[in-house]
Amino acid sequence: MAQPPHRRLGVDIGLTGLIKWIRYPVVRSKDAGLDVVTSVAGRFDGAFAHQLLRDCLVLLDSPLSSREIEVLWLAGTFREFDLEHLGIDGREWLRRIADICADRIRADDPSFTAAAVPAVDDAVGEAVAAEVLSVGPSLEQATAHHAYSPLDGVVPALRRVVDHDPDLGFRLLLRAVKGYFVRIGEARYERYLALGEELGLGEDVVDDGDFNIWPELDD
Numbered sequence: 175m176a177q178p179p180h181r182r183l184g185v186d187i188g189l190t191g192l193i194k195w196i197r198y199p200v201v202r203s204k205d206a207g208l209d210v211v212t213s214v215a216g217r218f219d220g221a222f223a224h225q226l227l228r229d230c231l232v233l234l235d236s237p238l239s240s241r242e243i244e245v246l247w248l249a250g251t252f253r254e255f256d257l258e259h260l261g262i263d264g265r266e267w268l269r270r271i272a273d274i275c276a277d278r279i280r281a282d283d284p285s286f287t288a289a290a291v292p293a294v295d296d297a298v299g300e301a302v303a304a305e306v307l308s309v310g311p312s313l314e315q316a317t318a319h320h321a322y323s324p325l326d327g328v329v330p331a332l333r334r335v336v337d338h339d340p341d342l343g344f345r346l347l348l349r350a351v352k353g354y355f356v357r358i359g360e361a362r363y364e365r366y367l368a369l370g371e372e373l374g375l376g377e378d379v380v381d382d383g384d385f386n387i388w389p390e391l392d393d
Contacts, residue, residue: 186379189229190345191222192271193250193353194382201255204262211271215278227275229342230268232291236338240264242331250349253323291339298372299340305365306332306347308393309356316354323354341373352384359391 186194192214201207215223233243243264244257253259257267279286310329317325328350336343348366351358358366363385370380 186345186349186382187222187375188225188345189233189271189342190250190349190379192226193247193349194384197251197254204260207255208270208274211274212278215275220278220282223275223278227272227279227288228291230272230275231288232339232342233335234265234268234272236335238331238334238338240266242327242334243268245325245327245331246335246346246350248325249317249328250346250353252353253325294340294373298369299336301369301372302340302344302347303333303336305362305369306336306343309347309351309358309362312356312358313350313354316356317350320354344369344373345375345379348380352382352386355386357386357388357391359393360387360389362391362393363387 185191192211195214196207196210201210211226215226238246240263244262244267247257247264247267257264276286276288306329313332314329317328332343332347332350335346350356363381366380367377370377
């Protein structure tokens with residue numbers, strides 16, 4: 175399967191990488207959040223901006239609502255840099271990120287235009303959808319019923335983004351599972367690694383040390 179450039183950077187990539195990094199230290203304002211975006215877009219001599227722009231354009235081209243985008247962001251960040259609390263619209267936030275990334279890329283290549291996103295193999299998409307369905311009850315319990323950071327609608331939003339783009343959907347699934355520290359077993363962990371390989375992702379993207387793995391779980 176052909177892959178877009180800048181897939182293997184040794185770290186999580188694109189929007190899910192930004193979601194991981196914007197949590198620490200805690201960002202308290204929109205302007206501070208945009209400063210983090212600018213810094214992240216410049217990583218690896220600007221290579222990171224390509225994947226981040228790609229992910230933003232995927233979601234902006236999707237049927238997901240602003241609220242669904244906000245829910246996916248909040249799930250991955252465990253409500254750190256809380257778009258809802260700051261009154262930031264999910265789609266407008268992605269447009270600001272996309273503009274920053276495009277400016278960073280054009281600083282090196284003034285003629286740059288964003289290319290179409292390559293399709294993911296149907297079988298891989300079905301496998302990602304199956305993982306969302308499988309972990310769905312545990313993820314719903316962890317998010318909607320969390321004692322301090324409850325969040326509704328995570329699993330339905332993941333299903334919709336997976337239907338539109340399984341690659342980004344898979345990475346957002348991982349971020350939500352990690353963000354809310356959902357327990358997973360060894361079998362699920364191995365399936366995640368295999369799916370990452372199918373999608374052309376480095377192992378660093380799938381396992382960045384944030385999983386809550388319980389070997390005795392049978393899942």
